[in-house]
Amino acid sequence: MTPLVFATKVIIRGCLNQIKAYFLPSAFTLPHCDKIYVMNRVVVLDKPRGLTSQQAVTSVKHALGVKKAGHAGTLDPMATGVLLVCVGEATKISRFLMDLQKEYLATVKLGERTDTLDAEGEVVERVEGVVPSSSAVLEVLDKFRGEIMQRPPMYSAIKKNGTPLYKLARKGIEVERKERPVTIYSLLLEAYEFPYLTIRLSCSKGTYVRTLADDLARELGTVGHLTALRRTAVGTHRVEDALTLDTLGETLGLEAAGAIEIEEALSHIRVVSMRQEDFLLARNGRPVSATPYGLEDGPDSLLMKTPFGVPFALGQVEGGQLRVGRILHLSAESLNQ
Incomplete structure (x- = not known):
């Protein structure tokens, strides 16, 4: 391979990485690397025997090159099978996954x-x-x-x-x-x-x-x-679709069944699509009326989405008002729309 061809490939790869980062904010790539590293997702891991759940999480962090991750329900070292590992902003939803069957x-x-x-x-x-x-x-x-x-x-x-x-x-x-x-x-x-x-x-x-x-x-x-x-x-996440630690060490496509978006992971939670004026208030932590959305007071959490369909927060209805509990920083662009 000539230096010119090599340089051209590096430039093209860098451009593709920037395009992926723009259109797929839940993932990022490292320069000069073929792997797509999953962020802000839930990894459905097939935990091997002999590892504690925390050791499995550490292995996932190393494999994906991320700093923040945690699991949603302990498996004993002797046990194998499905361990949900929340990566990046997905760590904020772990408690909602622990209640799954x-x-x-x-x-x-x-x-x-x-x-x-x-x-x-x-x-x-x-x-x-x-x-x-x-x-x-x-x-x-x-x-x-x-x-x-x-x-x-x-x-x-x-x-x-x-x-x-x-x-x-x-x-x-x-x-x-x-x-x-x-x-x-x-x-x-x-x-x-x-x-x-x-x-x-x-x-x-x-x-x-x-x-x-x-x-x-x-x-x-x-x-x-x-x-x-x-x-x-x-829940609906089965071991047949799970990734292994070896799989994580290989090229991982964004559509891999074992690396799921936050919205998919929270499919058991009601979704509320916010009107523009309410979204502008809610994203800054201010409560909005629940009446236009037909919501009543209750202990159940809600997944709040921007007018453009991007999940941005978890909330709850109290006193007739929809209040934000946790902001999900999935895309800076979505919060500034």
Whole structure:
């Protein structure tokens, strides 16, 4: 390649980068680089086994070259599957994603209980001679569908007087934990060959599958612990569409199914398109009347869009007024239109 051809390619690439940055404000490119780095999006990551959720986030930050990112719902190191990683301005919407319904594929080993209730812990109890029948398993599963009460495990991030329970557990300290209501929307038997039991479930936020495995085993007259856990979906975001850490290290197109826009990630939230005069007030944090939009007071958050259809804030209706909660800096141009 001659110097002239090389220089020409560099100039063309730089121009293309500027065009992408102008028309696609949710992404940016680095000069002389073929990768398109995703910003202000939610990465649907297929987390590998062995990484903590925070380590997975750090890996995403390094792969994409971004400084700000966070996850929307912890996965234990042993678990794999869907971890929603919010990048850039998308970190502001993480709390709205944590409430989404989760789906898991879990394998339980009957006859052995560990201190952590999963394969990462030490065996603390064994029960021999109890081999539940398939019909007994199906009968017990039926008891755990719907709203149930769960006691969080000691090895969890829940805090007691400011200290995570898992830190107390590592010191051999056990404290009282209050039961909490959770909802099991569906619970199906995928496979059973003693001592291994595989179930597929969809559940609400705050459900501990480790605890469910322990409770199921107890109900079957034995003990058990989780040996494998894969989160197959969070809301409508499925593991089949997820990106891997290896994928993130390769060229990543803006239309990749695993890197979604904020509006798509918030598809479960009502959208309000603002009139020009109201937008000019709202973008500066001033409340506007909710009446023209047919909105009533309520706890639900709203995604507010500019008259040009660009999401710019999250808001809520209080006292008949639409109030901005968080400004989303997705495009400087959109706020100045």
